[in-house]
Amino acid sequence: MTAKVVTITSGKGGVGKTTATANIGAALAAVGHPTVCIDADIGLRNLDVVMGLENRIVYDLVDVIEGRCKLRQAMIKDKRVADLYLIPAAQTRDKTSVSPQDMIRLCDELRSHCAWIIIDSPAGIERGFRNAIAPADLVLIITNPEISAVRDADRIIGLIEAEGKGPGKLIINRVKPEMVKRGDMLGEDDILDVLAIELIGLVPEDDRVITAANQGTPVALDDGSRSGSAFRDIARRLDGEDVPFPPLDGQVGLLERIARLVRPGGE
Amino acid sequence: MSLRDRLFGRERRSAQTARKRLQLVLIHDRAGLSPGTLDALKDDLVAAISRHVDIDASGVHVTLRSDRDKQRLVADIPLAPSRERRRELG
Numbered sequence A: 001m002t003a004k005v006v007t008i009t010s011g012k013g014g015v016g017k018t019t020a021t022a023n024i025g026a027a028l029a030a031v032g033h034p035t036v037c038i039d040a041d042i043g044l045r046n047l048d049v050v051m052g053l054e055n056r057i058v059y060d061l062v063d064v065i066e067g068r069c070k071l072r073q074a075m076i077k078d079k080r081v082a083d084l085y086l087i088p089a090a091q092t093r094d095k096t097s098v099s100p101q102d103m104i105r106l107c108d109e110l111r112s113h114c115a116w117i118i119i120d121s122p123a124g125i126e127r128g129f130r131n132a133i134a135p136a137d138l139v140l141i142i143t144n145p146e147i148s149a150v151r152d153a154d155r156i157i158g159l160i161e162a163e164g165k166g167p168g169k170l171i172i173n174r175v176k177p178e179m180v181k182r183g184d185m186l187g188e189d190d191i192l193d194v195l196a197i198e199l200i201g202l203v204p205e206d207d208r209v210i211t212a213a214n215q216g217t218p219v220a221l222d223d224g225s226r227s228g229s230a231f232r233d234i235a236r237r238l239d240g241e242d243v244p245f246p247p248l249d250g251q252v253g254l255l256e257r258i259a260r261l262v263r264p265g266g267e
Numbered sequence B: 001m002s003l004r005d006r007l008f009g010r011e012r013r014s015a016q017t018a019r020k021r022l023q024l025v026l027i028h029d030r031a032g033l034s035p036g037t038l039d040a041l042k043d044d045l046v047a048a049i050s051r052h053v054d055i056d057a058s059g060v061h062v063t064l065r066s067d068r069d070k071q072r073l074v075a076d077i078p079l080a081p082s083r084e085r086r087r088e089l090g
């Protein structure tokens, strides 16, 4: 096995990097690919709670890098999904305790033991971001359909190219189809037009992301949710499958409803 | 916004405004030139060119355009009417 390393980053904070890491990781592992998620947000550890593994942390990323434990000891095994692991971030240290070289060395050691390594990057364009993308074979940029988030995504895409890690692929998260439909939210075409990057995921705004995070069970493991299915689609696309983007079904407008009624055959 | 505008969809939806603002902000970001810097650049340009030829400073436009793969600084600098021309006009 030689793992592929995927880093999820954004520029702007709070757009869904940690959520995406947990869900894409869970989705890959759920279909049988041994997967290790790494929380590279040193000092602001979060991936552990989103994955529901916070109570089992003994060692962290910095412990491995500074040689206080073996790599295996810092890998927390998920109980629901076989072959899903988390390497948590250190909570009491800062980004300067890790270097890009450390991350490359750590991932190289991991590569032969799993199929995928998914890295949750911190927000921003500084040291933590550089640490997170250093070992990446592929960088996924995540954004929300808002000017500020797209603008920061553009900046990050430029930096990723400058570091020789491009071209990345884009995830648009928290799309509200009804708002896009009535012209009050940037649609995927608007965003892809200005960013000129390949789209790999379109994730709707979904309350279940929050309830899932409350419970510490990634929504990708919930068969019935729209966002979960969007994350599973991303995992399949990463894996090389050609998965079409299903229409994000918004609320059907009044005219559309009338049109459906008068259309022969009805709904 | 009137009910009529609303019915006929004549209002300007916020996504359209967002699209325009986003395009503009990205053009400046990518060039590393803020609108303020562009203004300063325009003033310098006017001063430099005025040393050699009379220009109509009020009609000068300096803008950033982006083509497919290149960003372009486009300066439109109208010359002041020449002396002969001014005599003809006067």
Ligand SMILES: Nc1ncnc2c1ncn2[C@@H]1O[C@H](COP(=O)(O)OP(=O)(O)OP(=O)(O)O)[C@@H](O)[C@H]1O
Pocket: A010, A012, A013, A014, A015, A016, A017, A018, A019, A020, A041, A046, A122, A123, A173, A174, A175, A203, A204, A205, A206, A207, A209, A210, A213, A227
């Ligand atoms: N598709 C979605 N629908 C609803 N809520 C979402 C969605 N995606 C993310 N969220 C919520 O948005 C918040 C921020 O998400 P998350 O922590 O994943 O962002 P982040 O990019 O990792 O943030 P940070 O930059 O602070 O690390 C969380 O409360 C999360 O539950």
Ligand SMILES: [Mg+2]
Pocket: A017, A018, A019, A041, A046, A120
């Ligand atoms: Mg995060």
